Amino acid sequence: MMQKAIILMSGGMDSAVTAGIAAERYEPCFLHVNYGQRTEKRELRAFRMLARYYHVKERLVTELGHFKSIGGSALTDKNIKVPRGFSRKGIPVTYVPFRNANLLAVAVSWAEVIGAERIFIGATEEDSAGYPDCRSDFYNAVNQLIRKGTRTGKIRIVTPVIRMNKTQIIRKGMELNVPFRLTWSCYSLESRACGECDSCLRRLKAFQEAGFKDPVPYRKKNP
Amino acid sequence: MMQKAIILMSGGMDSAVTAGIAAERYEPCFLHVNYGQRTEKRELRAFRMLARYYHVKERLVTELGHFKSIGGSALTDKNIKVPRGFSRKGIPVTYVPFRNANLLAVAVSWAEVIGAERIFIGATEEDSAGYPDCRSDFYNAVNQLIRKGTRTGKIRIVTPVIRMNKTQIIRKGMELNVPFRLTWSCYSLESRACGECDSCLRRLKAFQEAGFKDPVPYRKKNP
DSSP states (O other): OOOEEEEEOOSSHHHHHHHHHHTTTSEEEEEEEEOSOTTHHHHHHHHHHHHHHTTOOOEEEEEBTHHHHHOOSTTTOTTSOOOBSSOOSSOOTTOOTTHHHHHHHHHHHHHHHHTOOEEEOOOOGGGGGTOGGGSHHHHHHHHHHHHHHSSSSOOEEEOTTTTOOHHHHHHHHHHTTOOGGGOOOOSSOSSSBOSOBHHHHHHHHHHHHHTOOOOSOBSSOOO | OOOEEEEEOOSSHHHHHHHHHHTTTSEEEEEEEEOSOTTHHHHHHHHHHHHHHTTOOOEEEEEBTHHHHHOOSTTTOTTSOOOBSSOOSSOOTTOOTTHHHHHHHHHHHHHHHHTOOEEEOOOOGGGGGTOGGGSHHHHHHHHHHHHHHSSSSOOEEEOTTTTOOHHHHHHHHHHTTOOGGGOOOOSSOSSSBOSOBHHHHHHHHHHHHHTOOOOSOBSSOOO
C-alpha cells in the first residue's frame, strides 16, 4: 500500500504541479483552507476539480476566520486594493501575515491523525523575495518544530518546486499531465482571471516562456 | 506608552497567571481560540471575565474548526471519553495534535498586524511529559520559525511559568492578585468542575499544597 502524503492544495498552478509530483510516489490527501481570501469560492472549485482528477479519497476543507478578522493584507481585507502590475521589491500588500505557518500547522495536526508522514507544499523561492514564509530556511524551521512538538516527530514538509521558477514549474507540470485548465491563480476575480494582478502576469509570462497557451479564460485578451 | 503583548488566554489558571505576569510590563491583548473543545462555552466565559478584569482593549476570539473535523483527541472527539483520575505515563488521549503550534500561528499573524512583539503562553514543562508541544525546546523552535518567516522577525514567544509546577503557579498568582475564581480548568464539564479529570485533580492537589481553597465550584465535595 502506498504511504499517504498531504498536499496543501490552494488550487493554483504551483500546488497542482506539487500534487502531480507527490502522486507519483504517495497516495495524495488534499487539504484546502478558506481563509477569507477574495477568490475563496473559485479556489475551492479548483480544489474540488483537482481532487477529482487525482482520485483523492481523503480531503479536508477548513476555515481559518482570523485572517479576515485581523486584516492587514489585500487578499483578505477589502479596504486594501489588489495592485495591478508586477509587484515591486519588498513585502507586497498581498502578503498574508504568517499564513503558511498557519496552513502547515493545520496540515501537521491532520497528518498526526491520519498517519501521513509527508506534507507537500508548492512554495517557491522565487516568491520569497516578497513573502518571508516561502524560503527554504522557513521550511527547515518548520521541520525542526515538528521534530520537537509532535507525537512521533517523523512528519516532514516537502517542497519539490521550491527552486523552480514558474516556467520550469509549467514544463514539469506538462511532463506529468497536470491539468492546468483546472487551476486558478488570479488574486482578484472569480469568473475570468483579471490578467492584471501580479499573480496573473507572472503566470501568463511563464506560459509564454514555456511555449504553451494558458488554458484558463482571461478578461482581457492574452498578451 | 506600554508595549503590547498578546496572551493566549484559554481561561485556565496557567494562562490567567501568565496574564497577571504579562500585565505588569505590557498592555495585554487577549487571544482565545474555540477549537471544538468540550468545555468551549465555559472557557469563553472565563476568557471574557478575565479580559474584563484586566481591562483588555484588544481581543481576538476565533474558531479553528479542523480539530473537531479530524478528531483524535478526547477533548474534541465525543467518541473518546475524558478519563477519570490522574493521567498515566505517555501521551494522554486528551492530547490535541499540534494544538499549540496552531494557536501560536494565529497569535503570530495577529501580532504582525497589531504590532505586538511578545506573545505569552502559559505552557508548563510539568505537562510536557505527556504533551510534546509544552516543552521549552518546542518554544525555542517556534521562535526560530518566527525569525525566518515574518515581516520583521522580531516577535518572540514568552513562557513565564514553564519551569513552575502548579503549586508554584498558584502562589505566584496569589502574589499578583490573579482572580482564580474566574478561571476554568475542567476538561469535562461546564456548570461545575467534575473534580475527577486529570486537570481538576492536579488543580485541586496544587491548591491544597499551596495552602489555599480553590474558589471554583466542584460537583463533588472538595477533598
